Amino acid sequence: MGFQQGLSGLNSSSKALDTIGNNIANSSTVGFKNGQAQFSDVYAAALNGSGASPVGIGSKVAAILQQFSQGNISVTNNPLDTAINGGGFFQLDDGSGGTLYSRNGQFQLDSTGFIINAQGKQLKGVMAVNGIIATGSPPEPLRLFDPAKSLSGVPLATGASTSAAGVQANVNLDSRLGTPSVIANGGVFNYADPNSYSQSTASTIYDSLGNPHTYSLYFVKLDQAVVGTANSWDVYATVTNPSGSTPPNPPSTATFQDLSTAGTVTVGRLIFDTAGAVDKVNSTPAFPFTQSLTAIDLGYPGAIVDPQAFNVDFSGSTQYGAPFAVNALVQDGYSSGSLAGFNIGRDGTILGRYTNGQTQPVGQVTLASFRNPQGLQPLGDNAWSQSPQSGAALVGVPGSSGQYGPLQSSSLEDSNVDLTQELVLMITQQRAYQANAQTIKTQDSVLQTLVNLR
Numbered sequence: 001m002g003f004q005q006g007l008s009g010l011n012s013s014s015k016a017l018d019t020i021g022n023n024i025a026n027s028s029t030v031g032f033k034n035g036q037a038q039f040s041d042v043y044a045a046a047l048n049g050s051g052a053s054p055v056g057i058g059s060k061v062a063a064i065l066q067q068f069s070q071g072n073i074s075v076t077n078n079p080l081d082t083a084i085n086g087g088g089f090f091q092l093d094d095g096s097g098g099t100l101y102s103r104n105g106q107f108q109l110d111s112t113g114f115i116i117n118a119q120g121k122q123l124k125g126v127m128a129v130n131g132i133i134a135t136g137s138p139p140e141p142l143r144l145f146d147p148a149k150s151l152s153g154v155p156l157a158t159g160a161s162t163s164a165a166g167v168q169a170n171v172n173l174d175s176r177l178g179t180p181s182v183i184a185n186g187g188v189f190n191y192a193d194p195n196s197y198s199q200s201t202a203s204t205i206y207d208s209l210g211n212p213h214t215y216s217l218y219f220v221k222l223d224q225a226v227v228g229t230a231n232s233w234d235v236y237a238t239v240t241n242p243s244g245s246t247p248p249n250p251p252s253t254a255t256f257q258d259l260s261t262a263g264t265v266t267v268g269r270l271i272f273d274t275a276g277a278v279d280k281v282n283s284t285p286a287f288p289f290t291q292s293l294t295a296i297d298l299g300y301p302g303a304i305v306d307p308q309a310f311n312v313d314f315s316g317s318t319q320y321g322a323p324f325a326v327n328a329l330v331q332d333g334y335s336s337g338s339l340a341g342f343n344i345g346r347d348g349t350i351l352g353r354y355t356n357g358q359t360q361p362v363g364q365v366t367l368a369s370f371r372n373p374q375g376l377q378p379l380g381d382n383a384w385s386q387s388p389q390s391g392a393a394l395v396g397v398p399g400s401s402g403q404y405g406p407l408q409s410s411s412l413e414d415s416n417v418d419l420t421q422e423l424v425l426m427i428t429q430q431r432a433y434q435a436n437a438q439t440i441k442t443q444d445s446v447l448q449t450l451v452n453l454r
Contacts, residue, residue: 003443008058009436012039015061016429023417024426031104031382032415033066034422068373071103071416073408079343080107080115083413086405088367088398091124092117092383093141099124099393101368104382105412113145119381125348125365130154133349133364139395142363144342144350153354155210158333159310166288166310167203169217170328173233173319174199175276179223188263189220191238191256196220196263198233199324205239206333207298208306210356214240215291215331216256217267217312219324231272231319235312236260237291241299257297267291267312272319280315288313334358346406348398368393369403 016037026032040062073083082105084090089101100121107123110116115123122141126133131154159166182196183189190196197218205215215237222232237259260266268289271279280287288311295305310331337356344350348365370376375389386393399406 003440005056005058006436006440006443008042008060009439010433012037012059012061013429013433013436015064017426017433019064020422020426020429023422024419027415027417027419027422029104029382029415030106030412031071031102032417033068033071033103034415034417035064035066037064038062065374066376066378067416069416071414073411074414075411077410078106078108079341079410080109081105081410081412082107082344082365083408083411084367084398084405085408085413086399087403088369088396088405089373089384091139091366091368091393091395092121093124094121098385099139099368100379100383100385101376101393102383103413105407109144113143115142115144117382119383121383123365125350125363127363128361131360133361135397139366142350142365144352144362145339153337153339153352153356153358153360155206155208155336155356156333157208157306157308157310158205158215158331159308160208161332163332164311165313165330165332167205167215167291167312167331168328169201169203169312169314169326170316171199171201171219171314172317172322172325172327173219173221173270173272174324175231175272175319175321177221179221179226183220184223189218189234189236189260189266190263191216191218191236191258197236201326201329203329203331205310205331206335207293207300207308209304210335211242211298211305212335213242213298216240219270222269229271231274233270233272233319235267235270235289235314236263237267237312239293239297257299259291259293259297268314270314270317276318276320278314278317278319283314287315344407344409346399346408348407365398365407366395367398367404368395370394 019035019037023034039059041056042058042060043056073085084103089103092100092102094100107115107117124139125142126137177198180196180198182193187196198221200216200218202214202216204212206212218236220234222234224230238256239259240255241257269284271283273279290309291312292309294307295303298305334356337354337358339352340355341353342350349361350363351359352362353359370393371391372389375387376384377387378384396404398404
């Protein structure tokens with residue numbers, strides 16, 4: 001009888017329609033992967049096991065497999081929303097030491113600073129230590145605001161950067177100026193007396209604790225008849241003591257520390273050639289100049305801050321017949337700062353943005369991949385778990401290879417459901433269901449005819 005074939009066909013079409021309905025229901029679910037019902041035919045074996053009946057007895061559902069094709073990527077306004085553009089899965093802590101896997105990148109911060117999804121599962125990755133990410137470390141929940149760790153951006157003293165640039169000044173000194181009256185009359189430099197220097201400028205520098213100090217530079221045009229060299233300028237400097245410090249020289253209210261000795265020891269002597277360009281070789285000392293500051297100079301006796309030394313580079317400076325101008329005055333230090341925001345890079349690095357204008361890695365999102373992702377066990381809530389069929393998870397850095405796609409911050413991966421295709425499949429399965437029902441109806445009619453024979 002053909003009832004069995006028709007019934008199995010109805011069941012198969014019903015399962016297919018269930019799968020299609022689930023796909024359509026999740027067409028707006030972020031990171032959802034559409035399912036596909038796969039069927040196989042069924043044949044009855046002979047009693048002696050020698051073969052199968054040439055007439056099959058219907059069909060059965062072989063598997064419901066999810067298709068891990070890439071979904072479209074949409075832009076959002078949440079910096080923690082993250083899309084995977086390629087292979088890989090986010091790793092989520094299941095709350096009991098295990099790991100769940102997801103393609104849904106809708107993340108947020110909880111009240112304790114962990115990155116979580118809508119179900120409260122914590123995103124895993126590698127935390128940075130002093131801005132350094134130990135690649136290959138075991139994944140752990142990412143916590144951006146950990147009270148057990150410093151949440152401040154570490155300050156950097158001027159001159160302590162990797163490049164050791166220190167202070168870089170590009171100025172034009174007016175060649176038309178004469179020697180200041182105090183110096184011309186045999187006096188010495190005094191920062192408090194404008195008649196003892198020709199021009200001045202200032203920049204903020206930072207000590208080892210991030211305290212700001214005003215570092216002032218004073219330029220004194222020298223008389224060729226006195227020093228024996230034309231186009232010569234002495235450079236002096238002072239530094240301010242910040243609030244809360246103890247200035248070393250009386251009176252106690254003094255805020256400026258003269259870094260010369262009785263106006264005789266200078267930062268350096270600039271010499272210009274007849275074309276107005278600075279002579280880096282014959283300037284004294286040869287470029288770059290060096291400025292040394294003790295803790296006392298900075299207003300902190302007792303080694304509260306580290307002594308520091310930094311370059312003072314006047315490369316590119318000129319002496320033209322034009323008014324004094326500061327074309328550039330930069331330095332490489334900065335103060336401490338607090339964490340103000342963050343963003344996630346293509347390689348999963350979470351860069352913290354601090355109020356001092358600096359950025360520093362605070363962690364890195366890592367991804368998991370599987371040899372057979374279709375073998376993952378779906379758990380709902382946009383999550384899967386590892387299974388023997390999927391194989392063990394392989395952890396890597398986003399964008400490092402084809403199996404670990406790069407990340408896109410402030411973006412989400414849409415469902416990969418194609419509504420047009422699903423609706424066409426729905427029509428097909430509906431017709432298959434009707435056809436299977438018709439075979440049962442036909443078999444019933446044939447059986448009724450047989451029963452009615454007299």
